Amino acid sequence: MSDVSLTVNGRKVSASVEDRTLLVHFLRENLGLTGTHVGCDTSQCGACVVHVDGKAVKSCTMLAAQASGSTVVTIEGLADGADLHPVQAAFKENHGLQCGFCTPGMIMSATDMINRHPQGLDEATVRAELEGNICRCTGYHNIVKAILAASEEMSKAGKGKAKKAA
Amino acid sequence: MYSVNYHRASSVADAAKLSKKGDAKFLSGGMTLIPAMKTRLAAPSDLVDLTYIAELKGITVSGKTVTIGGATTHAEVAANAKLKSVCPAICHLAAHIGDPHVRHRGTIGGSIANNDPAADYPAALLALSATIVTNKREISADKYFTGLFETALKEGEIVTGVTFTAPAKAGYSKFPNPASRYAMTGVFVAKGKDGVRVAVTGAGEDGVFRSKPIEAALAKKFDAAALEGVSVPSAGLMSDLHASAEYRANLVVVMAKRAVAAANA
Ligand SMILES: Cc1cc2nc3c(=O)[nH]c(=O)nc-3n(C[C@H](O)[C@H](O)[C@H](O)COP(=O)(O)OP(=O)(O)OC[C@H]3O[C@@H](n4cnc5c(N)ncnc54)[C@H](O)[C@@H]3O)c2cc1C
Ligand code: FES
Ligand code: FES
Numbered sequence: 001m002s003d004v005s006l007t008v009n010g011r012k013v014s015a016s017v018e019d020r021t022l023l024v025h026f027l028r029e030n031l032g033l034t035g036t037h038v039g040c041d042t043s044q045c046g047a048c049v050v051h052v053d054g055k056a057v058k059s060c061t062m063l064a065a066q067a068s069g070s071t072v073v074t075i076e077g078l079a080d081g082a083d084l085h086p087v088q089a090a091f092k093e094n095h096g097l098q099c100g101f102c103t104p105g106m107i108m109s110a111t112d113m114i115n116r117h118p119q120g121l122d123e124a125t126v127r128a129e130l131e132g133n134i135c136r137c138t139g140y141h142n143i144v145k146a147i148l149a150a151s152e153e154m155s156k157a158g159k160g161k162a163k164k165a166a
Numbered sequence: 167m168y169s170v171n172y173h174r175a176s177s178v179a180d181a182a183k184l185s186k187k188g189d190a191k192f193l194s195g196g197m198t199l200i201p202a203m204k205t206r207l208a209a210p211s212d213l214v215d216l217t218y219i220a221e222l223k224g225i226t227v228s229g230k231t232v233t234i235g236g237a238t239t240h241a242e243v244a245a246n247a248k249l250k251s252v253c254p255a256i257c258h259l260a261a262h263i264g265d266p267h268v269r270h271r272g273t274i275g276g277s278i279a280n281n282d283p284a285a286d287y288p289a290a291l292l293a294l295s296a297t298i299v300t301n302k303r304e305i306s307a308d309k310y311f312t313g314l315f316e317t318a319l320k321e322g323e324i325v326t327g328v329t330f331t332a333p334a335k336a337g338y339s340k341f342p343n344p345a346s347r348y349a350m351t352g353v354f355v356a357k358g359k360d361g362v363r364v365a366v367t368g369a370g371e372d373g374v375f376r377s378k379p380i381e382a383a384l385a386k387k388f389d390a391a392a393l394e395g396v397s398v399p400s401a402g403l404m405s406d407l408h409a410s411a412e413y414r415a416n417l418v419v420v421m422a423k424r425a426v427a428a429a430n431a
Contacts, residue, residue: 002172019172043201055270061200065172066215132265
């Protein structure tokens, strides 16, 4: 057994888990955070993507014990109370989901992608960056549209802040 | 996944000691080992986590000499500005391994310890005439990659890093498998002080190899045009559900042309 302590969505959590426990199972079963999904056994679909210490990772391919000491953000940690995160709002606005199974992973990947491209995104970059996220419903078109819209929205917001600060 | 005991190593020496437990395996990014454990293809009794060992991380560039720590992630290699200034080809290669999430965790040490016949790094290290540094010795890339998922590493030996001299020109081009993004054929070309070296991954039955016909043609003129009409034998190349050996033989030439064009760009 391993004693693991993490900060998940701003909350400190500790538990004793079997060493083989995957981070995704720890999130879903120990913490009841079932927004993070499991869509495959082969580390390919990206339904399980969360942020560990600020980086998008596949929580199905990491042990909870490996993540001990880290800060984790899941889909449940994105919204600010009733206010959706800009990426969530853009998925809603642009109809970026159908069944919704891939959506938590898509949104966590999208926020990571936007954070890593502060200069902005274009369609080809978004499509290449979505390599690790599979959607069986949408044909990706509206997902790409939503991410581009969110990226624009967030850079506007960023600029706004910078202006205020200046 | 079968039951396993997890250990977090604090240093290379600590990891070497911990690896003596039962049927232990090193755990780096986990992007190969954990999927294999989930499907029960691998069942180590103990895992020795290398990712918290500071001495295994980071990239140093001094003049033309590049050193990359064994636990350095693909994302770190892809984004390193100093490395990009002396050898952009290896950054390009790292930026096209799998997907962003895999690149955030997967490491160069894990990739070359695993030596998947379709992995990208083996082609780079062989073409760059790199040295693989372990906690016990230094091994030249020529001697290190010994076959399918086979390397010169001994039981309990840890890849602490790789080092190479940045060549005047280098380029990498892969034809990614449309589903997995692993190389269906990938070619790394390098033109350094010892001439032209060309390494091919994803195509050989015994893993990564150097292509002599392509090296000979590029030694005359380091230009994609020099490969017009050059062919490589399909003997010794893989045939599987993705592609026949003949198809791969053609891809070797096509990818080599693109890699040279990238190197000259
Ligand atoms: C969806 C997906 C797509 C991928 N696509 C590609 C691709 O396009 N190209 C490509 O090249 N790879 C690809 N990979 C593999 C990826 O690059 C892995 O990161 C890599 O093969 C293994 O590195 P790791 O750090 O994750 O090692 P791990 O999985 O932790 O370990 C792999 C093996 O190496 C051993 N090991 C690890 N580190 C060391 C060390 N320092 N010294 C000695 N032994 C060690 C372990 O014991 C284990 O046997 C992909 C993986 C996934 C899941
Ligand atoms: S569940 Fe993690 S990649 Fe599919
Ligand atoms: S919306 Fe159904 S899998 Fe993407």
